Amino acid sequence: MKTEYLDKYPKTLLNKGTGFLSGYSHSLNPYTGCSFGCSYCYVRQMPVSTFRDAKWGTWVDVKKGAAEIFQKELRRAKTKGSVTIFMSSSTDPYQPIEHKEQITRSLLEIMAADSPDFLFVQTRSPLVRRDIDLLLRLGDRVRVSMTVETDREDIRKHFSLDAPPINARLKTLQLLAEAGVPTQATIAPMLPSSERFAETLRSIVSRVCLDDYYMGDGSGGRRTRSLGIHTLYKQLGLEEWYDPTAYHKVHEQLKQFFSEDQIYISQQGFEP
Template sequence: MKTEYLYKQPKTLLNKGTGFLTGYSHSLNPYTGCAFGCSYCYVRKMPVSLFRNKEWGTWVDIKKDAAEVFRKELLRARTKGPVTIFMSSSTDPYQPIEHKERITRSLLEVMAQNPPDFLLVQTRSPLVRRDIDLLLRLGEKVRVSMTVETDLDEIRKHFSPQAPPIQARLKTLQLLKEAGVQAQAAIAPVLPSSEAFPDKLRPLVDRICIDDYFMGDGSSGKRTKQMGIHKWYEPLGLEEWHDPSAYQIVYERMKRVFSAEQIYISQQGFEH
């Protein structure tokens, strides 16, 4: 899938935390659009995608000079109260173009100089390991939330062929732990996985977040239903995994190796 890249000059970077992100004062998106183009991404049914009239995953806007805009906004926001940031809510801050453009790194550099009260970095990309030096400077004020929807790469390839391999994500969690960066595994959305999944995560993280379409797409599953995601399960013969109760399969498995205090469900798992 070919992706079109455009440079845009942003007027603002920080957006007020609303809806699913009411636990945060702000959300922060270094890019608009996402080249990973996951089949189940709820952003496909949000205005940012619908008004574009192009297939989600085929376009990305690069926010030029984002760091300078963000620096001023962050200073201004700090005068009004605690600043807690969710990065990112409608894109992946470490999608492939970040290798070249380094927009996300430039924003982290600003935060390393003037830390927010808390930052959650939500990604599915191993590229986050590049910025361990900056994440360490934020110390207890940052957590990396690495999406690991399944432990089966053949399932990942079916639902999100452009996204990074599962093993690379697990390796990244290992590197974050070894470096001393707070991290969690976000099983979001819950995809079919094996009984060995918990044992693969146990050495890597002390915190798990489990979320699905029905709890986590911001519309009680309506956006996902409009996309016809259930059809993706039929060729695999795994329709039972597309059900509001399917997350409980994963939850029960995780409880075998993680304590109840280490497992978070949906929105609470993304909060600080």
């Protein structure tokens, strides 16, 4: 899928943490739009997407001059109290264009020199391994949360064809953990998986977050339903996985390999 990239010059970078992210003082999005274009992405139903003529996944706004703006905003925010940042809430900070533009890295460089109280990095991209040097400088004030919705590559291709392969994400989690970067595997949104999923994750991480469409899309599942995702489950003969109680199955599997204090459900897994 071809993506159109547009240069934008924002006046602000930090947004107040609200709703699902109310535990954070701010959210931070290095880009607007996301070329991964996952079929289930709740951002498809948000104004940032619905007010655009182009289809979600086919456009990305690159925030030029982001580091200079962010540095000033971060300094200002720190004078007012604790600063906890979620990066990112409506885009992937490590989507392919980041290879070239390095907007996310420029923001991390600011934070490595002038650390917020906590930074949560949410991504599904192996590119995050490039910034291990900066992440280590943040010490225990950072956590990298890698989305691993399933361990089945065939399922991944049905739901998020343009997203990175599962094995590449798992390998990246392993590299981050071995380097000493705090990590978590995030099964969000939970997709159909194999019986070996929990065991696979346990060999790599000591913390997991489990979330689904009903708990995690900010509308009790309504945004996801309007995307027609149920039709895809039906076509695949996997309707039992599209149910508010389906996550219990994976939760029970996780409990065989992780202790209760290593398993986080929905919002609690994204908290500072």
